[in-house]
Amino acid sequence: MRTVLMVAEKPSLAQSIARILSRGSMSSRKGLNGTCSVHEYTGTFAGQPVRFKMTSVCGHVMTLDFLGKYNKWDKVDPAELFSQAPTEKKEANPKLNMVKFLQVEGRGCDHVVLWLDCDKEGENICFEVLDAVLPVMNQAHGGEKTVFRARFSSITDTDICAAMARLGEPDHNEALSVDARQELDLRIGCAFTRFQTKYFQGKYGNLDSSLISFGPCQTPTLGFCVERHDKIQSFKPETYWVLQAKVDADKDRSLLLDWDRVRVFDREIAQMFLNMTRLEKEAQVEATSKKEKAKQRPLALNTVEMLRVASSSLGMGPQHAMQTAERLYTQGYISYPRTETTHYPESFDLRGPLRQQANHPCWADTVRRLLAEGINRPRKGHDAGDHPPITPMKSATEAELGGEAWRLYEYITRHFIATVSHDCRYLQSTISFRIGPERFSCTGKTVISPGFTEIMPWQSVALEESLPTCQRGDTLAVAEVKMLEKQTSPPDYLTEAELITLMEKHGIGTDASIPVHINNICQRNYVVVESGRRLKPTNLGIVLVHGYYKIDAELVQPTIRSAVERQLNLIAQGRADHRQVLGHTLDIFKRKFHYFVDSIAGMDELMEVSFSPLAATGKPLSRCGKCHRFMKFIQVGGGGGRCAQTGGPATPRASLQAWAAMPADPTAARRPQQRGSCPGPLASTFPVVTRTNLCAGSSAFVRVCGECPGTRWPGSSPERPWQRSVLQVAHSHFALCVPCYGRYTLRLTRHVSCVPGRTGWAGGSRPQQPRAHTPTLPQAKPSRLHCSHCDETYTLPQNGTIKLYKELRCPLDDFELVLWSSGSRGKSYPLCPYCSNHPPFRDAKKGTGCNECSHPTCPHSLSMLGIGQCVECESGVLVLDPTSGPKWRVACNRCSVVAHCFENAHRVRVSADTCGACEAALLDVDFNKAKSPLPGDGTQHTGCVFCDPIFQELVELKHAASCHPMHRGPGRRQGRGRGRGRRPAGKPGARRPKDKMSALAAYFV
């Protein structure tokens, strides 16, 4: 029997379609990726008995990206991304193993029927599926067709069966138009993003964005927000005047009348009208009218409308609302939440979902009445042919769903009930009056039948005072006519709901991607969400949009997306060649890009107004290891910082500037310059710049000049000046001891510049720093150190304070160390700004401190201060905090475990010896004579912090007390032993965690 493979776009659809086609007689199993299911049944296909295998993908199988080497931002000119840089298709989600899954299921099948969504993206996924399965399927017999496309407009029995009966072919042109869209978005987005990020990165101190992105959807989205901001800024309030009349309706009730002219902008004119009316005693009824009006029930709910209401009425952001809706969908409470359709197909069973709600505690009465009296057909909406409108599928209560899920579900259900309810009918009464020559009127509404507003009470017709019964010619006494002075008010910032409407109107994004774009501009710090979910652009967002307007307004206008879409549609319709359209559009954007690059100074001028140049920001803190000048400590949003120690204002700017301007190293010029030989082909001599204390056998090391032929960094060329900086680290050489040689060669040279005059020893007199205002500033936002001389920026760890660490230097690069601290009772560790940004060892990670550094002899490193494996986490090591005295602490260098110990010790050192029981390093402690806990007059004791009976009493482990063997009682200390993670058994001299040993062996052994 032949096999027909059928593939839908998502697992839920595969199940629904299989259930319809098999009439419920299918067997289901999970596929190898654990996400997609396979539903099997037998039936007939082209008049023959066959076995059907219905399964699905999960959206796109493949994604487009540049070849790996073009993803290196420092080595590729962004302009190359427009044409030279080749792209490749990669699996969109490698964890799903989709290609393999399709091939396993497709192997040996004879036909494939593609049930992907009926839009361009679905057509594109058809070919992704075919690329995977065709090579493993059985060969066609004698010209028989293998590939079929099912086209359906809703997931109903009739539609699905009709689609199966009229199978067609996938549309290659539509798929190609998506390929082109993917390539355009990738090339344009990445080129602009990389260029402007690199251009502005590190240029301004308080520019708090590490990524300045550009995209054909996100940029116009931001544009809408800034456009509203500009309107608010340029708004000039105007004064206007209004006449308000009050008449006596009966003895104790008066009516406020609205002026037919509404308002006038000329005070004298308004005064004239007031003079003409205020002396009148009577208001004459000129006309009365009564009209029956209807307030229409809502259209069926689609995604965008759901997101709008979620934001404006439920206070839920679009991204969050979508996540909540997806959860409700996967739990079976609502139908598929991503749909553009607001129209129920004729065959849709509306009573079924309604019956589900007939016993609901909140709306049972309304639902039962509708079921009994007959439902109203929903209004005719838009049928996008994707999925039915969002519909509640089963009843649920607040207790069942909880919180926000309930609020969203409640809205969806009330909306659904409203769509099958009747319109709200009300009577609108109007009375027109004349007071002197001027006309006034008043209006009242009376509800005839509430209709859908019963289930959506917030939509109710506002109850107004009932009007007196009167006829034409009646007169009412005028109680008062007065003139009110008012002012026009500016618009408010865009609400998310308004932004969604604008995006939908201009075709920016899709129902599924609109929340993503809005989320993007928030996360990139271009806008912030304010109260009422209004989007206020930040300085960065405003400068970017104004910059685009200044250089090339099309980059931010919403028309750019629709213009590209028009080109893509030509491909989809088969009216244009996809390569030609792609080439033509890329050429236009390439020209735009080059013009943008040439004109970037225009945007930079705007940046300068809003942001402070890095060189003028921050406070001098520590010395650079390259030029030995002071680097500035910069906090985003800083400026006038507060001193963390005193709480007072940080050092005045003027004195700091004078301090920063001092020469780097006053003694450097007087010292004779030491020179060494370059081992490179030129064999020239260069300054010997420092000595290293790497290990006993190492001696001075020398750096070669980047100009040596053959010393270029791979891939560099004179045409790519941005690569020149890395030339300096190429082909460097050390005189190291034999074990070290070859391990450190490329890594440890970066602190040295061979440019004459830029080398120097540490030393000289440090300028007097105002101690009370040492820049120890609270770190709420990303902070960094900037060397204005070298024009380098080093980011620092967050969520703590940073201060200078005793003017100590890193032995690897001569940078002064800084101390990161999370608070007085928390963790602290020293770190080298350079090592933290440019890890010196292969096993080192970015952003780490000396407590994770595997330097063999540096007194601040893990090797020297590590005690033993963390009691809580797998990879961490407990490290002595050398700055924590007199309340000494050891803290894990990975997790939050902290052990407090030895409150009365004035010196604690990590010994070279280890504990015989648990292999942890012994601590050598000198206690305060007066408060020593030791027996007798003893002040010094060496022991294991975990096993030693004296120390055990003094140690208080936070977080993980029960994990340690010492808390489990005697005789149960088998386990892994304390020393795992620090040093190997039988090698007491090797001061290193066990698991680190294997990694370090690569360097040293």
Place this chain on the structure above:
DNA sequence: GCAAGGTC
């Protein structure tokens, strides 16, 4: 580290 489009 980048886009936008699917979907989980």
